[in-house]
Amino acid sequence: MSDHQPARQPGLVPAATAPSRERRPAPGPSSEDTRLAVEIRELVARGAMDEARDRFAGLVATHQRRASRIAYQYLRDAAEADEAVQDAFVKAFGHIASYRDAWPFEVWFTRILINGCLDRRKARARRERWFAPADDVGTRDEARLPFGGVAQLDPEAQLLARERRARLSSAIDRLDGRQRTVFMLCHYGDCTPREVSAMTGLNESTVRVHLFRAARKLRALLGAKS
Amino acid sequence: MIGRSDHLHDDHLVECYFADRRGEALDPPSAEHLADCEACETRYLELSTFLNDVRTDADAEVDALFTTERLRTQQEQILRRLEQVSRSARVISFPAQSASMPMTAVAGRVAPRWLAAAAAAGLFVGVAVGGTLLAPGRVQQSGSTMRVANTPSAAARLAPSPAVLVNAPSVIDSIDDDAFLMQLEFALERPHTQELQPFDALTPHVREIGVNNR
Numbered sequence: 001m002s003d004h005q006p007a008r009q010p011g012l013v014p015a016a017t018a019p020s021r022e023r024r025p026a027p028g029p030s031s032e033d034t035r036l037a038v039e040i041r042e043l044v045a046r047g048a049m050d051e052a053r054d055r056f057a058g059l060v061a062t063h064q065r066r067a068s069r070i071a072y073q074y075l076r077d078a079a080e081a082d083e084a085v086q087d088a089f090v091k092a093f094g095h096i097a098s099y100r101d102a103w104p105f106e107v108w109f110t111r112i113l114i115n116g117c118l119d120r121r122k123a124r125a126r127r128e129r130w131f132a133p134a135d136d137v138g139t140r141d142e143a144r145l146p147f148g149g150v151a152q153l154d155p156e157a158q159l160l161a162r163e164r165r166a167r168l169s170s171a172i173d174r175l176d177g178r179q180r181t182v183f184m185l186c187h188y189g190d191c192t193p194r195e196v197s198a199m200t201g202l203n204e205s206t207v208r209v210h211l212f213r214a215a216r217k218l219r220a221l222l223g224a225k226s
Numbered sequence: 227m228i229g230r231s232d233h234l235h236d237d238h239l240v241e242c243y244f245a246d247r248r249g250e251a252l253d254p255p256s257a258e259h260l261a262d263c264e265a266c267e268t269r270y271l272e273l274s275t276f277l278n279d280v281r282t283d284a285d286a287e288v289d290a291l292f293t294t295e296r297l298r299t300q301q302e303q304i305l306r307r308l309e310q311v312s313r314s315a316r317v318i319s320f321p322a323q324s325a326s327m328p329m330t331a332v333a334g335r336v337a338p339r340w341l342a343a344a345a346a347a348g349l350f351v352g353v354a355v356g357g358t359l360l361a362p363g364r365v366q367q368s369g370s371t372m373r374v375a376n377t378p379s380a381a382a383r384l385a386p387s388p389a390v391l392v393n394a395p396s397v398i399d400s401i402d403d404d405a406f407l408m409q410l411e412f413a414l415e416r417p418h419t420q421e422l423q424p425f426d427a428l429t430p431h432v433r434e435i436g437v438n439n440r
Contacts, residue, residue: 064301064304065297068297069285085300090308161283187244187280190247190248192248218276
């Protein structure tokens with residue numbers, strides 16, 4: 001693996017090495033990321049693009065795992081999620097001048113990411129209307145699972161894990177669009193209802209209702225688990 | 227799923243779960259109730275277990291797909307793309323010969339000017355050639371030649387015929403302008419259809435009679 005390790009570029013910040021399952025502190029308007037985003041905005045305004053890029057690499061390293069998780073849950077295709085995350089970061093940097101620090105950078109960035117994912121879902125739906133899919137998306141990504149992940153398990157456990165994921169994916173796909181968005185942002189993106197409200201434009205109490213209904217529906221669909 | 231009046235509503239349980247996972251303090255009345263009510267605590271545990279399982283499964287899947295190596299590659303690609311963001315668009319250089327010629331507004335209109343000049347020249351030449359070919363003398367000559375060639379007998383019969391006039395300048399001199407113009411009209415009005423010319427030659431015309439009487 002290390003043989004194929006790409007040469008590290010200047011300004012490349014090491015990606016998060018461990019899955020971020022730990023509780024993250026609730027971001028506020030004055031969080032570190034927000035302050036960094038404001039600095040980048042000022043650097044871009046001054047024309048110091050190299051420095052701005054270096055600083056932005058830090059934001060990329062902080063948010064890319066979470067962004068990939070959200071994008072993958074939306075798109076259920078690793079390659080497409082990868083592209084969506086890249087696009088979102090590039091777009092965020094390109095429009096950093098329009099960033100306002102009234103909301104944390106995370107909220108602003110997640111909004112860009114979600115809009116990109118929704119556009120991709122729409123585009124995919126249009127494609128699927130005309131072209132028959134080559135194979136199931138879940139199966140496609142299953143085949144790419146590297147060793148060290150679920151692929152380490154014995155075949156029976158692998159099969160069970162695959163079935164469980166397929167059921168979960170199917171259940172999430174059956175959620176209403178808003179319920180799915182709210183559930184993903186809260187459950188996979190660790191966002192508070194207030195943040196989700198800022199990202200989606202929904203009322204905060206509406207977000208809570210969608211979250212509750214999503215959880216209830218998922219329990220009904222995956223009832224055997226609970 | 228409707229909450230009982232004595233117990234916590236399901237939506238409260240969901241809120242408690244997400245607040246707890248984010249590390250936020252629970253709503254005090256709800257926390258108190260969960261601590262006291264065994265039924266609600268059981269429901270809360272069931273809900274937490276279910277949502278934790280969902281989360282664990284999803285995280286395991288994503289972590290297996292997005293490895294550290296893959297995230298590093300993704301980060302490199304993002305930074306590579308960011309380098310292009312601030313750069314202006316690349317201009318493709320044209321060949322040296324074309325580039326050395328300054329492109330001015332006047333140069334940009336060269337082709338239309340040439341076209342206009344060519345069109346004017348063509349018009350002038352056309353008018354000049356047309357004027358030459360349709361000149362009265364030439365028309366008379368060509369018309370008479372045709373008539374003479376086609377109807378030799380008629381040419382011989384008509385004494386003041388244009389053919390005779392051409393071949394005998396002394397006769398032309400003696401005819402006044404009116405007669406000349408009448409002959410010209412006569413030559414032009416003659417039928418050009420070959421089949422009708424013999425009949426025309428046999429038919430006496432008022433002008434011929436007038437000319438002969440003079």
